[in-house]
Amino acid sequence: MKTKLDILKQYGLSVTDSRKKILELFLNADGALAHADIEKNAAKNFDRVTVYRTLQTFVEKGIVHQIPTTDNSILYALCKQNCQQGHHHDDHVHFICSNCDKTICLDDVTIPQVKLPINFTKQQAAMVVTGVCEDCK
Amino acid sequence: MKTKLDILKQYGLSVTDSRKKILELFLNADGALAHADIEKNAAKNFDRVTVYRTLQTFVEKGIVHQIPTTDNSILYALCKQNCQQGHHHDDHVHFICSNCDKTICLDDVTIPQVKLPINFTKQQAAMVVTGVCEDCK
DNA sequence: ATAATTATGCAATACTGTTGCAAATAAAGA
DNA sequence: TCTTTATTTGCAACAGTATTGCATAATTAT
Ligand SMILES: [Mn+2]
Ligand SMILES: [Mn+2]
Ligand SMILES: [Zn+2]
Ligand SMILES: [Zn+2]
Numbered sequence: 556m557k558t559k560l561d562i563l564k565q566y567g568l569s570v571t572d573s574r575k576k577i578l579e580l581f582l583n584a585d586g587a588l589a590h591a592d593i594e595k596n597a598a599k600n601f602d603r604v605t606v607y608r609t610l611q612t613f614v615e616k617g618i619v620h621q622i623p624t625t626d627n628s629i630l631y632a633l634c635k636q637n638c639q640q641g642h643h644h645d646d647h648v649h650f651i652c653s654n655c656d657k658t659i660c661l662d663d664v665t666i667p668q669v670k671l672p673i674n675f676t677k678q679q680a681a682m683v684v685t686g687v688c689e690d691c692k
Numbered sequence: 693m694k695t696k697l698d699i700l701k702q703y704g705l706s707v708t709d710s711r712k713k714i715l716e717l718f719l720n721a722d723g724a725l726a727h728a729d730i731e732k733n734a735a736k737n738f739d740r741v742t743v744y745r746t747l748q749t750f751v752e753k754g755i756v757h758q759i760p761t762t763d764n765s766i767l768y769a770l771c772k773q774n775c776q777q778g779h780h781h782d783d784h785v786h787f788i789c790s791n792c793d794k795t796i797c798l799d800d801v802t803i804p805q806v807k808l809p810i811n812f813t814k815q816q817a818a819m820v821v822t823g824v825c826e827d828c829k
Numbered sequence: 830a831t832a833a834t835t836a837t838g839c840a841a842t843a844c845t846g847t848t849g850c851a852a853a854t855a856a857a858g859a
Numbered sequence: 860t861c862t863t864t865a866t867t868t869g870c871a872a873c874a875g876t877a878t879t880g881c882a883t884a885a886t887t888a889t
Binding site for chain 2: 621622623624625626627628629648650653661663664666667668669670671672673674675676677678679680681682683684685686687688689692
């Protein structure tokens, strides 16, 4: 089984308390986390700034990916595929439950292709579906 | 031709200087606008708070819709279809150009259906594609 | 024209995110 | 293991973003 420590080393990061703690939060979470969630659960011991910097590092390294929202908050979730430095393979759909507010990576639901107008070139695509999740059904 | 005034009346809003001005900005814009854009162009005369409240009202009424981003900013764009109070028909793809940074409503590109896992119910879907736009090609 | 309703501006306040720098910690090398 | 080097952290200061209550001003309805 892959430990927090393994993951940090695998991505070439030095192993520190805050990184271990924040990574643990992701491993135990059943949905995506907002900065505020992490701050609430981890920042008792760590400075706010450290949380910002850790999340930024994790995104850069490809340990977590970001999920866009329309409420001025970014959500973060563990990358499950083989994401690497500056190259995410985050082609799955995200689901936000309007009842329990959890955001879930639907790792098996691939973002469908779309035909863009002529002269538009695609680099990345994100898809967020809102609705009612299986638990709230 | 439908004027600013018509639009405001159509949605049951009282006609005020700030609403007219902000609506004008949207009508003249060739892409989506961030709060900051509006503040920069309109807030010479209006208070910041008024911009917040106006955008909120426009979203509620269905005059503009929001576009999610991963940079802690919300973008707003005019609704072109028949959106109404609390019921947006915003089923088109949004395109963010990584070169010129403009965000464009691809009104003719419909968000494709996705098959959700069992016991998940869909309410809304948003899709944001990044890449290079026709002007920057 | 007047009254009732609604929107605005202002001030205060809270929340969110960034930067520089010194101290602390971790990794690399002997 | 001890020492050196590189990296990370916390703090403080600051800038930017968003929300609220309330008095005043503007708009709409009568
Ligand atoms: Mn995901
Ligand atoms: Mn749009
Ligand atoms: Zn739910
Ligand atoms: Zn462009």
